[in-house]
Amino acid sequence: xxxxxxxxxxxxxxxxxxxxxxxxxxxxxxxxxxxxxxxxxxxxxxxxxxxxxxxxxxxxxxxxxxxxxxxxxxxxxxxxxxxxxxxxxxxxxxxxxxxxxxxxxxxxxxxxxxxxxxxxxxxxxxxxxxxxxxxxxxxxxxxxxxxxxxxxxxxxxxxxxxxxxxxxxxxxxxxxxxxxxxxxxxxxxxxxxxxxxxxxxxxxxxxxxxxxxxxxxxxxxxxxxxxxxxxxxxxxxxxxxxxxxxxxxxxxxxxxxxxxxxxxxxxxxxxxxxxxxxxxxxxxxxxxxxxxxxxxxxxxxxxxxxxxxxxxxxxxxxxxxxxxxxxxxxxxxxxxxxxxxxxxxxxxxxxxxxxxxxxxxxxxxxxxx
Numbered sequence: 291x292x293x294x295x296x297x298x299x300x301x302x303x304x305x306x307x308x309x310x311x312x313x314x315x316x317x318x319x320x321x322x323x324x325x326x327x328x329x330x331x332x333x334x335x336x337x338x339x340x341x342x343x344x345x346x347x348x349x350x351x352x353x354x355x356x357x358x359x360x361x362x363x364x365x366x367x368x369x370x371x372x373x374x375x376x377x378x379x380x381x382x383x384x385x386x387x388x389x390x391x392x393x394x395x396x397x398x399x400x401x402x403x404x405x406x407x408x409x410x411x412x413x414x415x416x417x418x419x420x421x422x423x424x425x426x427x428x429x430x431x432x433x434x435x436x437x438x439x440x441x442x443x444x445x446x447x448x449x450x451x452x453x454x455x456x457x458x459x460x461x462x463x464x465x466x467x468x469x470x471x472x473x474x475x476x477x478x479x480x481x482x483x484x485x486x487x488x489x490x491x492x493x494x495x496x497x498x499x500x501x502x503x504x505x506x507x508x509x510x511x512x513x514x515x516x517x518x519x520x521x522x523x524x525x526x527x528x529x530x531x532x533x534x535x536x537x538x539x540x541x542x543x544x545x546x547x548x549x550x551x552x553x554x555x556x557x558x559x560x561x562x563x564x565x566x567x568x569x570x571x572x573x574x575x576x577x578x579x580x581x582x583x584x585x586x587x588x589x590x591x592x593x594x595x596x597x598x599x600x601x602x603x604x605x606x607x608x609x610x611x612x613x614x615x616x617x618x619x620x621x622x623x624x625x626x627x628x629x630x631x632x633x634x635x636x637x638x639x640x641x642x643x644x645x646x647x648x649x650x651x652x653x654x655x656x657x658x659x
Contacts, residue, residue, distance in 0.1 A: 304352070308363050311345045315367035318342050318374075326543040333543045343371050393492060394423060397501065397567035399430040402461075407436025409446070416446050426490065427451055428501035429463040430569045455488045462486045464501055471496065476556060478549045481505055485553050489562060498560050502553055502568035505545035512538075546572055561594055 318335045326333035335342070346367030353361035396419065403411040412434075419427060427447065434440045448454055451465035455473040462484060464473070473488040485502040512531060519528035557564050596603060602624070
């Protein structure tokens with residue numbers, strides 16, 4: 291085979307891989323719409339988005355260096371992962387700070403504060419929470435260790451966040467600066483994980499705060515066991531650990547998807563604005579995210595809010611703004627409506643003045659005639 295034939299073959303395969311990587315990027319964009327039980331490949335592809343982005347970026351640089359138009363295909367592959375990229379990398383803040391009252395919510399998987407027995411880590415973190423003036427604090431894997439017990443944890447954090455929900459037999463907690471009206475726990479089947487929620491009265495506005503801890507990936511546990519097997523020169527045991535991890539990873543993907551459906555029911559059960567936080571043990575564009583924030587979930591809330599704001603809300607953006615920030619949005623819409631009324635009146639006055647000016651000269655001419 292001549293050099294020209296090899297060159298053409300390489301060029302052909304470069305184009306094929308370019309479109310293949312684009313296809314993977316597009317599939318990964320929609321992968322969260324599939325339940326892992328029906329499409330495990332989509333679930334794995336969702337986890338593999340970083341690799342898909344790198345492959346498309348590599349091909350983009352490759353085609354740019356060769357000055358070929360196929361670079362457009364590769365940049366489309368990167369663009370298909372835009373939601374994922376902007377979820378993990380934000381070089382600057384695109385969101386403006388809200389004017390007026392600000393609500394600060396923090397979520398943290400403590401892992402029992404590293405099982406540090408003196409309470410130093412828990413107290414140091416409490417100091418940071420106070421400095422940041424946090425209003426609502428959600429903990430996962432919450433618990434004391436050694437001499438620093440759960441009671442000590444409660445005394446440390448309730449000193450400045452007095453309203454609490456600490457369900458028994460669950461390592462979850464919600465601390466709040468504002469009164470908690472009601473709360474409950476939702477246990478996930480066949481696992482120690484769960485979700486807890488609390489309706490909190492924030493200066494007259496009721497918010498539902500949901501804190502979740504979804505099924506783990508078991509990656510850290512697998513890595514620890516594999517290291518022990520490797521240290522004991524047990525190659526067969528190490529191989530079996532990796533094989534079992536693959537099975538566990540698949541079952542855990544399915545568990546998390548089912549847990550997301552249970553959390554969705556909690557969100558649907560209230561008309562109050564909802565804040566969802568926690569340890570999801572998954573990437574930010576997975577099936578749990580798409581299901582929990584699907585338009586069908588928001589539809590009942592949007593419809594009831596639209597009726598409530600009849601005559602005030604002029605667009606879907608107004609309705610969604612009210613759901614997220616009721617007090618600020620209502621004032622903004624009232625100001626906007628008043629501004630429109632004033633502008634309308636001013637235009638009417640100017641129109642009348644213009645008509646008078648036009649009519650004036652004509653009358654004067656008639657009198658001269």
